[in-house]
Amino acid sequence: xxxxxxxxxxxxxxxxxxxxxxxxxxxxxxxxxxxxxxxxxxxxxxxxxxxxxxxxxxxxxxxxxxxxxxxxxxxxxxxxxxxxxxxxxxxxxxxxxxxxxxxxxxxxxxxxxxxxxxxxxxxxxxxxxxxxxxxxxxxxxxxxxxxxxxxxxxxxxxxxxxxxxxxxxxxxxxxxxxxxxxxxxxxxxxxxxxxxxxxxxxxxxxxxxxxxxxxxxxxxxxxxxxxxxxxxxxxxxxxxxxxxxxxxxxxxxxxxxxxxxxxxxxxxxxxxxxxxxxxxxxxxxxxxxxxxxxxxxxxxxxxxxxxxxxx
Numbered sequence: 486x487x488x489x490x491x492x493x494x495x496x497x498x499x500x501x502x503x504x505x506x507x508x509x510x511x512x513x514x515x516x517x518x519x520x521x522x523x524x525x526x527x528x529x530x531x532x533x534x535x536x537x538x539x540x541x542x543x544x545x546x547x548x549x550x551x552x553x554x555x556x557x558x559x560x561x562x563x564x565x566x567x568x569x570x571x572x573x574x575x576x577x578x579x580x581x582x583x584x585x586x587x588x589x590x591x592x593x594x595x596x597x598x599x600x601x602x603x604x605x606x607x608x609x610x611x612x613x614x615x616x617x618x619x620x621x622x623x624x625x626x627x628x629x630x631x632x633x634x635x636x637x638x639x640x641x642x643x644x645x646x647x648x649x650x651x652x653x654x655x656x657x658x659x660x661x662x663x664x665x666x667x668x669x670x671x672x673x674x675x676x677x678x679x680x681x682x683x684x685x686x687x688x689x690x691x692x693x694x695x696x697x698x699x700x701x702x703x704x705x706x707x708x709x710x711x712x713x714x715x716x717x718x719x720x721x722x723x724x725x726x727x728x729x730x731x732x733x734x735x736x737x738x739x740x741x742x743x744x745x746x747x748x749x750x751x752x753x754x755x756x757x758x759x760x761x762x763x764x765x766x767x768x769x770x771x772x773x774x775x776x777x778x779x780x781x782x783x784x785x786x787x788x789x790x791x792x793x794x795x796x
Contacts, residue, residue: 486633486641500636504610507557510632511539513640514553514608518542521642522606523723524551528588533577538570543585546725546765547714549602550574550581556609563616564653564665567605567627571668574603601673602715608632617645622653624674650678675713680731687733690774695736698729698772701782705789716763724795726788728764735773738781739764740788747787751780 488499504510511529518526524542527550531541540553552570574581578600582593606628620627625647633641653665681692695718702720703709712719717728717739728739740747744758744767758767766788772781 486631486643488635488639488641499639502634502636504557504632504634507555510555510557510608510610514555514632515540518553520723522551522553523721525589527585531584533573533580536570536573541581541584543589544602544604546719547602548597548599549604550585550598551603552605554605554607556607559611559613559616561616562619563607563612563627563629564619564625567607567620567625568662568665568668570605571603571626571672572664575600575668575671599715600671603672604628606630612645620645621647621649622651623647623649623676623678624652624669626668626672626674673715675715677713677718680713680718683731684733687731688774691731691733691735694772694774694778695729695731697778698736698738698781701778702727702785702789705782705786706793709789719764722789722792724792725765726792727785728766730763735771735776738770738772738785739766740768740770740784741766742788742791743767746791747784749784753780754784 489496490499514521515526515529518524518540522542523546524544527541527543529540531538538552539555542551542553543549544551552574554566554570578595578598582595582598585591585593604626608630610633611631612629617629620629629645631643631645635641681687681695699718706722708722710721712721714728717730719725719728724741726741728741730737730739739757739762740754744756747754747768749768753770755769756767757769762769768784770781770784772778
């Protein structure tokens with residue numbers, strides 16, 4: 486990753502200051518898990534049996550545990566280690582819940598956790614081509630994040646996105662892996678295809694409406710991240726600003742503003758502040774094919790600007 490400073494039309498490269506120790510990366514990330522990944526820090530060096538996990542975090546939005554592992558060496562298998570750690574979690578759920586409850590002074594129960602959203606995030610200054618290729622499947626529950634340090638205290642973070650439509654379970658080399666199979670039975674990876682094809686008879690005009698909304702939402706800023714949850718397609722900065730839910734009749738947006746914060750002159754939204762619902766936020770807006778997308782974006786933009794100002 487190359488970074489530059491700009492002075493009119495002249496660029497000056499920002500020099501890198503590589504991390505000397507794996508522990509340096511861990512210390513930095515653990516102090517900033519909320520800002521970097523939107524995760525709640527739970528504990529460091531969490532031991533389960535003969536395994537020791539670098540960092541344990543909790544994703545309050547998906548109600549799931551996330552394991553963070555830091556690497557400076559290149560000789561490790563992302564697939565083997567990732568599935569081993571997830572298998573460890575699924576076979577020791579009570580210990581993970583106990584660790585959370587003791588460190589956070591809360592009382593989560595087993596049924597409060599969505600174990601299907603469990604993930605392992607590998608964080609390293611560099612991944613080999615082999616490591617990146619090994620997770621280039623649509624359904625691996627692992628993420629590869631490159632982290633770099635530069636002069637003047639600047640930090641760069643880059644996520645490697647999978648671009649393959651192939652399932653790891655379809656590969657011959659992994660079909661005999663019982664650990665991978667047992668984890669895959671419980672841990673699921675959701676993507677855009679899953680949401681679009683969730684219903685067998687999803688109308689094409691609804692899919693077209695979703696893509697139009699997605700395109701317009703992404704035009705709001707260059708720093709928007711999309712996360713595919715079990716029930717929603719989430720658009721976020723540091724925090725979610727809108728969740729889209731695709732139905733056969735149209736698309737619903739859950740706008741992440743508190744009751745009283747949204748300007749809705751047409752009175753098209755529904756107050757969800759005292760109702761259980763998917764997504765994050767107090768406002769529900771139904772959008773049908775043929776509806777005024779500009780008004781939908783007007784509502785969503787208010788939440789985007791609210792979250793942008795908070796970053």
